Amino acid sequence: MPGPVQSIERAAAVLELLSAASELGVTELAESLGLAKSTTHGILRTLCDVGLVDQDRRTGRYRVGRGLTELGAASVDVHQLRSLAANWLDALAVHTGEAVRLAVALDGRLVVVHHVFRPDDSRQVLEVDSTRPPHACALGKVLLANGAQLATDLSPFTRRTVVDPAALRAELATVRHRGYAVEVEERVPGEAGVARPVRGRGGRVIAAAGVTGAPERLLDRSGLPHAKLLRQLEDAVQAVTRELAAA
Amino acid sequence: MAGRHVLAIDQGTNSTRCIVFDQAARFVSVAQVEHRQFHPRPGWVEHDPMEIWANVARVVPQALHRAGLSLDDVVALGIANQRETVVAWDRRTGRPLDRAIVWQDVRTADRVDQLAADGFADVARRRCGLPLASYFAGPRMAWLLDAHPGARRAADRGELLLGTMESWLIWNLTGGPAGGRHVTDVTNASRTMLMDLRTLAWDDELLDAVGVPRAALPEIRPTMEVYGTATAVAPGVPIAAALGDQQAALFGQTCFAPGEAKCTFGTGAFLLLTTGTEPATSTHGLITTPAYQVDGEPPVYALEGSIAVAGSLVQWFRDSLGLIRSAPEIETLARTVEDNGGCYIVPAFAGLFAPHWRSDARGVVVGLTGYITKGHLARAVLEATAWQTREVVDAMLADSGLELSELKVDGGMTADHLLMQTVADVLGVPVARPMVAETVSLGAAYAAGLSSGLWPHREVLRRHWHRAGEWLPTASEQWREEGYADWRHAVQRSLGWVREGRSR
Numbered sequence: 001m002p003g004p005v006q007s008i009e010r011a012a013a014v015l016e017l018l019s020a021a022s023e024l025g026v027t028e029l030a031e032s033l034g035l036a037k038s039t040t041h042g043i044l045r046t047l048c049d050v051g052l053v054d055q056d057r058r059t060g061r062y063r064v065g066r067g068l069t070e071l072g073a074a075s076v077d078v079h080q081l082r083s084l085a086a087n088w089l090d091a092l093a094v095h096t097g098e099a100v101r102l103a104v105a106l107d108g109r110l111v112v113v114h115h116v117f118r119p120d121d122s123r124q125v126l127e128v129d130s131t132r133p134p135h136a137c138a139l140g141k142v143l144l145a146n147g148a149q150l151a152t153d154l155s156p157f158t159r160r161t162v163v164d165p166a167a168l169r170a171e172l173a174t175v176r177h178r179g180y181a182v183e184v185e186e187r188v189p190g191e192a193g194v195a196r197p198v199r200g201r202g203g204r205v206i207a208a209a210g211v212t213g214a215p216e217r218l219l220d221r222s223g224l225p226h227a228k229l230l231r232q233l234e235d236a237v238q239a240v241t242r243e244l245a246a247a
Numbered sequence: 248m249a250g251r252h253v254l255a256i257d258q259g260t261n262s263t264r265c266i267v268f269d270q271a272a273r274f275v276s277v278a279q280v281e282h283r284q285f286h287p288r289p290g291w292v293e294h295d296p297m298e299i300w301a302n303v304a305r306v307v308p309q310a311l312h313r314a315g316l317s318l319d320d321v322v323a324l325g326i327a328n329q330r331e332t333v334v335a336w337d338r339r340t341g342r343p344l345d346r347a348i349v350w351q352d353v354r355t356a357d358r359v360d361q362l363a364a365d366g367f368a369d370v371a372r373r374r375c376g377l378p379l380a381s382y383f384a385g386p387r388m389a390w391l392l393d394a395h396p397g398a399r400r401a402a403d404r405g406e407l408l409l410g411t412m413e414s415w416l417i418w419n420l421t422g423g424p425a426g427g428r429h430v431t432d433v434t435n436a437s438r439t440m441l442m443d444l445r446t447l448a449w450d451d452e453l454l455d456a457v458g459v460p461r462a463a464l465p466e467i468r469p470t471m472e473v474y475g476t477a478t479a480v481a482p483g484v485p486i487a488a489a490l491g492d493q494q495a496a497l498f499g500q501t502c503f504a505p506g507e508a509k510c511t512f513g514t515g516a517f518l519l520l521t522t523g524t525e526p527a528t529s530t531h532g533l534i535t536t537p538a539y540q541v542d543g544e545p546p547v548y549a550l551e552g553s554i555a556v557a558g559s560l561v562q563w564f565r566d567s568l569g570l571i572r573s574a575p576e577i578e579t580l581a582r583t584v585e586d587n588g589g590c591y592i593v594p595a596f597a598g599l600f601a602p603h604w605r606s607d608a609r610g611v612v613v614g615l616t617g618y619i620t621k622g623h624l625a626r627a628v629l630e631a632t633a634w635q636t637r638e639v640v641d642a643m644l645a646d647s648g649l650e651l652s653e654l655k656v657d658g659g660m661t662a663d664h665l666l667m668q669t670v671a672d673v674l675g676v677p678v679a680r681p682m683v684a685e686t687v688s689l690g691a692a693y694a695a696g697l698s699s700g701l702w703p704h705r706e707v708l709r710r711h712w713h714r715a716g717e718w719l720p721t722a723s724e725q726w727r728e729e730g731y732a733d734w735r736h737a738v739q740r741s742l743g744w745v746r747e748g749r750s751r
Contacts, residue, residue: 077572077573077575077576077579078579079575079576079577079578079579079662079663080573080575080576082575082662082664083573083574083575083659083662083663086662086684087684090682090683090684090715091274093682093715094273094274094682094683094713115716116682116715116716117682117713117714117715117716117717119682119713119714119715120713121713121714124714124717126664126716126717126718128664129664247573
């Protein structure tokens, strides 16, 4: 087992000192840690770069950064997320005429936290609190593409489920690049899905929102989502992101 | 798309909103402005009528602008309003006599006690369908006339006009001092304690007892009728409907037929059940109220039961106990445990309302043991709203002889799935949430659209009601009945806490 990493120990000491004081200068920090000023400065620069420490531009002094408080705080409460998102996702269902879901990664599983019925009054069952296989649905691909810790066994659900790890990796890179994910009969025959990321404060992806419906309603002939649908979905996730920022 | 939209004005307790709906009853745009709340003395709550009228004049063009529409695209305008709030104004100048006295205001408690002492409780119940309470508008009108020298004389001569919020707005919209129409609709008039529920006319005995001159009162009209054409704010647009906000929500939920009910879960909760063309008399402390009236048809009545403390219990849990940071987190905390652990909270913060009407009750937490965690308390908070809903529903079914097959819900608390599931479990019927959450505005738009002929008949509106979510009862009959027995036991513990000679 390797021993403790000295630079991390020193960085931790810097953070402890900063969290105890409101602001400190590089000289004060170096003195109280018994380190060379240049070493201390290097540690502070690195911590600033990753957002754990902020430097006051005017005075040049350092304080605990916003990134650190976000690390410590629990992720957004899923029920608050639902409460903030509900109106916008209801409107998305009305305007697209399709079922809408909001999902998060919770304890390694993809969990549906909000579900709006397709507005056609057919018998539908509320799927809130149910889980879905992340590799086989658009919601899951959005979360996986953005670093969510989700267990994936790549088991097939239909003939079209992506079960090859390399193929999934390549698709997730596309999802990150395009900003949306698509599923076409990969979980359930006769069903397609399109999803986009919902971002919390600081741009971190905290959830995925998406619609599901018949492939011919959601996708064009080349298998891409209709531009109007992508726009409606974008408007909805932007609105939810704004609500989260204001909360 | 010219001439195919409806404007709904929702003049509420905290804000005034205008929502534009299209012919498919879909939400198009909204504009909203809050107004000031005045608390000049403990228990007094006032609004500035001129501020509210100015806000109406702001939100209507704003909502149209956001929708990219002009007045040519509007078929009709409907109003839903905060109920029981009273305005008095000068017929010639249009200037209010005083600020509006808001429904939460309790300054008329003494007058209401006097009416009770004079034996009017029975008359109010039989003729108006109301319990004697400071909640209703008539005594506020009388208070205004007595508080201002010369006001009563001016009212007798019809120079000073009285009305609830929709009367004030319709009068201003239709010209104000230059020939504005002084009207009210049956749902609003029924909350004055001055209208006979069966004849839908002002009742002389009650006018006399409460002290309001007929000359100052608006003409009572159906809910759906073109009251006039707007000359201000939306010139040329017919004003085609007005109704109280809770009746509007009932209409927006398309609860047109006997046995259809809705519950709005907000700070408090408002349950209304449509009962039919005969008013159902309540022997269980509920309010009998007109639900709506189409011009030329008999009115359709409803029973109403209010729960004073619902969402506000969650706010108390957040703000006063600090056990959660945001209201929705109550569900997160409640889900940390399987059940309530035997703990019940009866939130009788200001006594118990329907169906108990016990002002000597105060809140209790019962069933505390060392086992109880904050998770159990959170469950008890949510269950308190569910059990109170059950009590009101039971009272409604007993009074009306109807059966409930489903409860339609709206309001902010419907985002709490644990609460909605619990309501389905304690009632033993499905609970359904509609796609359009703005049921108050939608109800006003429906009423105005029907009255102006945009929609041929209310039954077609059912096609626009779509289920956005549904909770089916999953609990066993045994769980339901044992839990209800425990709840009633807990309610007994809350009664009689307020005693003579103790200040609270």
